[in-house]
Amino acid sequence: MSERERLETSGSAQSPWRLWGPYLAARQWGTVREDYSPHGDAWGYFPFEQARSRAYRWGEDGIAGICDRHGFLNFAVALWNGHDEILKERYFGLSNTEGNHGEDAKEYWWVTDGTPTHSWMRMVYRYPQAAYPYAELREMAARAGRDAREPELADTGILDDDRFFDVRVTYAKAAPDDVCIEIAATNHGPDTAPLHLVPQLWFRNTWSWGRDARRPALIASTADGWSRVLAEHALLGRYTLQFDGAPTLLVTDNETDEANLFDRPVNPSRYTKAGIGDHIVSKISDACQVVADGKASQPGTKAAGWYHFPAVAPGETVRVKLRLVAGSGHGAAFGRSFTGAMMDREQEADDFYDEVAGHIAEPERTVVRRAYAGLLWTKQHYRFRVRDWLDGDPAHPPAPAERLRGRNAHWKHVDVADVLSMPDEWEYPWFAAWDLAFHMVPFAVVDPAFAKDQILLLCREWLMHPDGQLPAYEWAFGDVNPPVHAWAALQVYKAEEAATGRGDRVFLARVFHKLLLNFSWWVNRKDPEGNYLFEGGFLGMDNIGPVNRSEPLPGGWRLEQSDATSWMATYALHLMQMALELARDDEAYEDVATKFVEHFLSIAQASTHFGSADRPIWDDEDGFCYDLLSRHRPDGGVEAQPVRVRSMVGLIPLLAVAPLPAWVFTELPHFAERLNYLLRHAPAFGQFLTWHTDGERSALLSLLDVRKLQRVLKRMFDEDEFLAPHGIRSLSAAHRDGVDVHIDGWPHRIQYEPGESRTPMFGGNSNWRGPIWFPTNALLVQALHVLDAFHGKDLQLELPTGSGTRVTAGDAARELQHRLAALFLPGPDGRRPADGHRIEASDSARWREHVTFSEYFDGDTGEGLGASHQTGWTALVAVLIAGWPGTSGK
Structure with a gap:
């Protein structure tokens, strides 16, 4: 029996061939x-x-x-x-x-x-x-x-x-x-x-x-x-x-x-x-x-x-x-x-x-093969019944009363005993919602059944909170991760469709129905002003800002986040795409698709048109998107100021892009009719759609129009800002000397740090202040491929900025893929950039034969940092090299 045949007969998690595996953790203590x-x-x-x-x-x-x-x-x-x-x-x-x-x-x-x-x-x-x-x-x-x-x-x-x-x-x-x-x-x-x-x-x-x-x-x-x-x-x-x-x-x-x-x-x-x-x-x-x-x-x-x-x-x-x-x-x-x-x-x-x-x-x-090997090995058995954990065990002394008001006290429903994909078997021997979503893209290539099972698992009633929130990660289930679950579900669906000729619509519908609850949770909990500008806290990108975004700000200030708002615009587009796909078999989903296209357009208008106090997240002077500080004045008005830090939060708007293929307008007339109605009665929405006029009717929905898109990409591909030799930095290198943000009279400083973090914020074991991370880089690569599939040669970018070399968005995506993959490939000196100056880069063949997959990478040199067995999200390199499943990104 071949491995492919074993997979075909092992679709269920309870299949015999899946009974034994590397499910034993590398660390349980701590x-x-x-x-x-x-x-x-x-x-x-x-x-x-x-x-x-x-x-x-x-x-x-x-x-x-x-x-x-x-x-x-x-x-x-x-x-x-x-x-x-x-x-x-x-x-x-x-x-x-x-x-x-x-x-x-x-x-x-x-x-x-x-x-x-x-x-x-x-x-x-x-x-x-x-x-x-x-x-x-x-x-x-x-x-x-x-x-x-x-x-x-x-x-x-x-x-x-x-x-x-x-x-x-x-x-x-x-x-x-x-x-x-x-x-x-x-x-x-x-x-x-x-x-x-x-x-x-x-x-x-x-x-x-x-x-x-x-x-x-x-x-x-x-x-x-x-x-x-x-x-x-x-x-x-x-x-x-x-x-x-x-x-x-x-x-x-x-x-x-x-x-x-x-x-x-x-x-x-x-x-x-x-x-x-x-x-x-x-x-x-x-x-x-x-x-x-x-x-x-x-x-x-x-x-x-x-x-x-x-x-x-x-x-x-x-x-x-x-x-x-x-x-x-x-x-x-x-x-x-x-x-x-x-x-x-x-x-x-x-x-x-x-x-x-x-x-x-x-x-x-x-x-590619080593990346998959590590990814498969980090599947771990995870058992946690939170109610029993909080209460303590009958055969032991009573648990301290403080526990009932402490960590995860509001997640007593969690009762999980399953095999889960984890980021790293030692540093991170527990699941995290958005991390797991990224893992499923390479999993979709080698084991789509497991990928579908994992995405559904986080939406099951023993993990998803009754109010619709997905559990973030073990240290604080109630924290907020970016809403990428719908994106991951679509990637898995498209990968299987590309491989077999038909996507699993039952899977897609099961995920979609649960994510309706999650989307409502976001709208109800993270848009307190009801103005389509969202707050999300740290959103998985720990210390990327000048302040702890999960803590209240002084003086009544609030943070309306460019990334949270853009993630929600992206989320709406992904749910719209899921609904459109399901509507091909069941017209009832057309109505839901119109809900999400309207929600996207409302978020897009809020973020780039008016925002709080008529201050948009989009800054036309800088050609970039910023978080907004806002608060209510005693006279009832609202004052707002941008947080002028150029970071990944200003690149996330690039991800809010989705095509409306020609089949949408021929197969789904009710959706097309509703979209036309919206554009007639709210003409401002039209700036977020680009139409193909030649041949069959099709369109592209995008948070940023072509002019804004090109201005943001100009910054992203600037080697003095975001473009590094091995990917896109999380913070602009223009902030090497630091930048101060004043809140209620007090300065808060952030500085570009290409490698290890110099701040103890969030434990200090992760650094978003300049290094290269695979999850966001992979998302940017895919967004560029989407733009290229629609615009083709009509969208030309300068890469690098100032070089005079013009390329298509697809060419830019492939260049990013090449730079990211090069981290693990021998350079002119025979050494892998990711090995840096560690012993792995020595002249000994015994050290250099092994590829190390790190958590993140130095924004200047590419040296691997953080967790050193991170074949969770870093395994995305496999699809960046071998080809993104279900797309033309090869």
């Missing part, structure tokens, strides 16, 4: 879900030091791990180099208050391959041969100021002379419930070094909280010459993990070591979560059960096979094979069926990506 503190100190309540000894409540984590889609049974790789102070069971990183730029993983790992059904997966973890420098990394970060680059593991010198093991973990499914596993560790250092490989199997603790007393069981045995762990679970049934060779089997319980952590008189179990590590590293013989001589263990809930390689020579590779299979296992687990599964799945992965990216050459092809 998350909101594990935080039961009074005032929301997630990092302090459950720190890294406690993770090895304390049972998690809502999930699990591990290195290179997998689990079932329900998150019950987990497998991951643990290691020990003979020097570490603890068993290496999870990645280490700094908490939000320890790093000079916020939370940051201090490890090196790369996902190198994978298929959508997870029939084939491979990743590499780089494990130092000396004791891991936990304390040194903390000290280095504490000394580093905000003007310094975030110190990384390589800066300690521990990896000099390649003194590390590359641990390659490969998964191949012989069947949906039969997973072949190989762990191959290569000594790249100059000296012989010891290595302990300790693959682990364990159950998530579901029995210690007073809500479900049923306890699963793991029983290890070496009977009949087999080394195996039998797993029994009420829902999953029976699974067996078989070990090749004769490792020492160790069994403990996934229970908190309350005696040592919390000075309790007794532990709930004789053996605790850290038992296996204590036995191997600390030589505590009775810390866990040791199974040998053909005996079976007593039931436990965490088990491991301990392989000890006392002397791995330089260049030598040691291998461990395992097999996780439903039932009781079999004697030929590591014979021809194992080897055949590995070979077949790898070939099928090659065939699959030949279909996806066979039309492009190296090295672009490798970038």
Whole structure:
């Protein structure tokens, strides 16, 4: 069976081939879900030091791990180099208050391959041969100021002379419930070094909280010459993990070591979560059960096979094979069926990506495949029942009363237990509404069924708020992300239509009906004046402004946002497009389409014609769009002033563009009639439509007319402002020296910062004040393609501004795509711009063979910054290289 055939028979999330995958988180400690503190100190309540000894409540984590889609049974790789102070069971990183730029993983790992059904997966973890420098990394970060680059593991010198093991973990499914596993560790250092490989199997603790007393069981045995762990679970049934060779089997319980952590008189179990590590590293013989001589263990809930390689020579590779299979296992687990599964799945992965990216050459092809591999790996099991989390568990002391008035207190309906696409498996091991929407564009190419499922999932009643708001992200569900869900739904719909010849209109209708509620929430909550100018708060673009846009302003001032208003204009257009598509089968949708075209026109008129106090968001003097500060005067009037900061908020109006193809006017006469009525009775609306007069009647709706459009694009393509060597900056480089905005007599300053943030606003781990972000760049690329499809050669732009070179909007889009893709491609010096001056850019082929997908990129140099495994939205590079699904943007 090919991977494409597996996908065709796996449309449902409950399909057998989707049962097992890389759904195990890379970090569960320090998350909101594990935080039961009074005032929301997630990092302090459950720190890294406690993770090895304390049972998690809502999930699990591990290195290179997998689990079932329900998150019950987990497998991951643990290691020990003979020097570490603890068993290496999870990645280490700094908490939000320890790093000079916020939370940051201090490890090196790369996902190198994978298929959508997870029939084939491979990743590499780089494990130092000396004791891991936990304390040194903390000290280095504490000394580093905000003007310094975030110190990384390589800066300690521990990896000099390649003194590390590359641990390659490969998964191949012989069947949906039969997973072949190989762990191959290569000594790249100059000296012989010891290595302990300790693959682990364990159950998530579901029995210690007073809500479900049923306890699963793991029983290890070496009977009949087999080394195996039998797993029994009420829902999953029976699974067996078989070990090749004769490792020492160790069994403990996934229970908190309350005696040592919390000075309790007794532990709930004789053996605790850290038992296996204590036995191997600390030589505590009775810390866990040791199974040998053909005996079976007593039931436990965490088990491991301990392989000890006392002397791995330089260049030598040691291998461990395992097999996780439903039932009781079999004697030929590591014979021809194992080897055949590995070979077949790898070939099928090659065939699959030949279909996806066979039309492009190296090295672009490798970038696309690696981007998809990382994107697929960041699918994580996410379980969170907010009501139980707020109330606390019956078997534990009552939760502090402050929690009932704190974080997410108004989201008690959230009750989710599913596999979700997350931005990054360590820095961001939780979903975020608009991030997930961007992930679905590349997903639409390789796994449209999953993409549709994810978009619908956020609209389901157990996630969407009863008032229609979509949950923003785990730290504050009630924050506001840009309304891009309709856009994402359209991309998925069009991608599938382009691939199969027919879009899924049932999917489109299901999403559309839910988004009607969400659109109404925006109108009712974020347009308090009823003037079609919207407020939205930070809108996912954290510190892009001179003030915290989520906080009230002094002196009665309000912020009417160019981006919030433009996002809503764009949202109206996307809902209009969805309604028009649905109206081709059901004329009732024509009426809804007219509602959204009228709403768009009203927003457009408000933003570019009058605005508050007759002050538009559009500034004709500057040829740009700005946020507006406004407040009511004592005499009942309104005063307003623009926030003259040129940033991404002034480029978002470019996104509000949508075609009205010829079929709209021939197939949907009621919509055409209503549009004509609006234009006759409100002639000012006509400035937002451009008509094709030759051939069939068609039109383009746009927030900016051609004159305004060209003026904004002139700024966007100015290399002294927004156009960088590798994309569009979020803040104009014209603000390198800073700019002050005065509010109620007080100055508020913002300055272009091309790389890491110099402000602690929003934790300081993200910077919108100048760097390049893939989500907004990708949206701008697509908007340019839409403009090109309508205007063609009639719309000419200067690129770069001042160069005298005139191009079409399509040419400009392709140039942006090229600049963004070039971040991951070797330049004239053989180095990738995204690698910057980090160790990844060294002359060593072992470092340069791996592509790192970062959260954002330096606006001047292109160096990757922020989260270093961000194949969530940064995986958009795959479609920017291989072609935007469902469009001509190739």
